[in-house]
Amino acid sequence: MQLKLYDNPTTFYKNLLKHFFDNIYESLSFYDFLGKLSDTPVVRSLLKPFLELYASRLHAAALPLPLPPILELVQQAKVIAVDECVCRNLWHNCDRPSRTCFKINTSAEAYAEGHKDSLITKDEAVTILTDAADQGLVTQLESCMPPYNYSICCCCRCCCVAMRLRYDHGIYNAMRSGCYVPEFDAEKCTDCGTCVNICPPKALRSGSRPELDVDSCLGCGLCTQHCPSEAIVMANKRPVRQIEERPNPVVWMALWAYVLGFMVPAVVLYSLITGRKTRAFGKLSRD
Template sequence: MGHAAGKDLYRRLGEKVDGLSCRAPWNETLREILKGLYSEEEADLLVRMPAGASTIGRLVEAAGLPDARLRTLLEGMAAKGLVVDLCLDGESYFMPAPMVIGFFEFTMMRSGVADVKRLSRLFHDYIEEGGGFYQANFGAGEKVSVMRALPHEEAFRPEVGMEVLDYEKASAIVSAADKAAMGACACRHKARHLGLKPCSVPPGVCTSFGYAADFLIRRGLAREASKREVRDALARSRDLGLVLNADNVRRNVTFICHCCKCCCMALRGIAKHGYPNAVMSSSFICEVAEDRCSGCGACVSACPISAMSLAPRPAVEREALVAEVDQTTCLGCGVCVMKCRDCAASLARRGKRVIHPETTFRKIILGCLERGTLQNQLFAEPGNIGQDFMRAAVGAFLGLSPVKRALMSDALRSVFLKAVEAGARLKGQGWATEL
C-alpha cells in the first residue's frame, strides 16, 4: 500500500471523520488533534475503511494490507479508541470511531495518553471555541442527538401515578443490561487538564452497558462494574443534582452519563452555546403549580441549563416571585423537581410526542440524514467507482431540504427506516439493524 501522505493525508482523514455520524468541520485545530492521535499508517487505513462495520476480510480488500499487518494496526487503533470493534456470534467487526461519541471520549477515558494536556486543550478549543462543531451538528435545528435526558425516577411523585416506560427509567435500563462498565468521565477529565475549577463529581462515573461495555472493558477503557455499583452511582448523581443523559435509543441503551453543568460539553452546548438540541429532551417537561410556588429559587439554582427563572407574579397576593419554565429548552430531567420542597415543580408528559429512535441503527440513520452524511453509510466503500457515484448522487438528493423534511416527517420516517433496514439485510448486515 502506498501512503497517501503527499495528498495531505490528515486533510483526507478530516473529511472522512466529518462524514461519519457526528460532523467535525475542518480547521487547523482538527488537524492537530488528528495528528496527535493517528500515525500516518493509521490515518491511511482509516481513510480506506468503509464508514460502517466491516469484517477483517472486507478490510483486507479495502485497505490492500496483508492480513497480519491489518490486524496489528486495528488492535492498536481499537486500544486507542480510534476504531470500535464488536464481537457478535464469533465474528469481529471494526468501524471508524466518530469524534463524538467516539475518539474524543475514548481518548479522555484512557490512562497514560501522551500529551494529554495538549490534547485536552485542542479538544476544548475545537469543540467549544469557535470551531463550528455545535453549529455543524445542531445549527439547522437537527433533532436527533446522541443523548437524551433521562428523568430521575425520584422526580415523579407517587401520588400522581405517572406512566413511565421502561426505556425512560434508569433502574429498568440497569436491570436489563447483560454487562455494565464504569470509566473516567471524558468531559471532567478534559476540564481537569485545562486547569478549570475542580468539579466535585467523582471522575469515574461514566456508565455503559451491553456491547458498548464489552468494547470498553476489552480495550481497557473502562472497568467491569456490578449492577449494584451502577445503582449506587445513580443514587449519588441524584443527590448531587446531576442530569442523567442516556443513549438516545429505546432498545439496548448503551450508556448513561452523569452530567454536571460545569464540565459536560453537551449541557454546555445548550446553556453556554445556545444549541437546545445538543441533548434530546425526555418525553416530560417541568410544570410549576403557581399556587404552591414560594418563589424560593431552589429550582433556578438546580437547573443545569438555566431553563428555570423567577418572574414577578402578575398580581401580588403572597410571594412576589414565581418560578417559570422555558418550555423550548427544558429537558425534562427532573433535577429541579427534586429540589422543590413545596412540591410546586413536577414532571408532566409533553403535549407533543417526543420520538426517540428505537435502535442504534435507526439513531445513526436519522442523525446522518439530518446532518447530510447518510450517503456515506448507504454507499460505504471508498474507492469503489459505482459506490462513489451513488454516494455523490444520493448525497445531493438527500441534501435537498424538502427531501430531508419529508423523510423525517411522521408520515414517511417509519417507511423510510424500514426500507434502509431491508437494504442492510440484503447486504448481509441484518445484525446491525438489531443493535
C-alpha cells in the same frame, strides 16, 4: 414515552467503540474546539448545520431524562461498566463526583476488555446514579450511530461537552431536550428558589411561582428531585422520538466513510497540532 435500550453486538461496532475509548480525551477536546470554531462568523453557516447532523445521526444525540426512567433503563442492561467522567477530568470546573460515566451492553464489554475492574452490578449502578442526581448532575442516555445506545452519562453544566455545545454554541442536537416538563403546584410552592438554583441551563426564574423557559428546559427532573415541598412533578408532554430504526445502507455507509475518512484523521491531526498524545485508530474488522 416508553424507552428501551438498543444494542449492536457486532464485532465491527465493538471495535469502533474500543478505538473511540482509546482516543476519547482527544475526541472530546476536538468536539469542544469545533464548537468554539462554529462561533466564528466566517464558518458559522457551514459548520453549525454539519455539527447538528453529526450530533443527531452519528454520535451523542444525548437525551436528558429524570432519574426514575434512567433507573428503568439500567434494569434493561445486560452488562454495565463505569468509568471516570472525561469532561470533568478534562476541564476540572467543579468538584462533583467523577466516577459517573456508564457504558452499557456491547459498549461495556468493549471497555471492560482493558478495564476488568470497571464492571459493576445493577445495584451498584443505581447507587452511583442516585448519588449523582443528589449532587445535581443531569442523567442522560447517549447514542453512537443511533439507534444504538452506548452510554449513560451524569453531566454538569460547567464541564459537559454536549451541554456546552448546546448552550454556549447553539448546537441543539448535542443535547436535546427530553420528553419531560416540570409542572408546579402553586399551593405547595414556597418560592424557596431551590429549583431555580439547581436548574443547569437556568430555565427557571423566581416569581410568585417559578417561571419556566420551556425551550431551554432539558427535562432532567433535578428541580423535582430537589424540591423540599414536593411542589413539582415531571409530566411527559414533549413529543420526543427515540430513534429506533437502523439507517438505510446508503446512509450507513456514508456515515462510516465520514468517520474513517474525515473524523479520525481530523482528531489525530488536531491532537498533533495541540500536542495531545493520541493513539492512531487501528484497523476495524467487520463482523
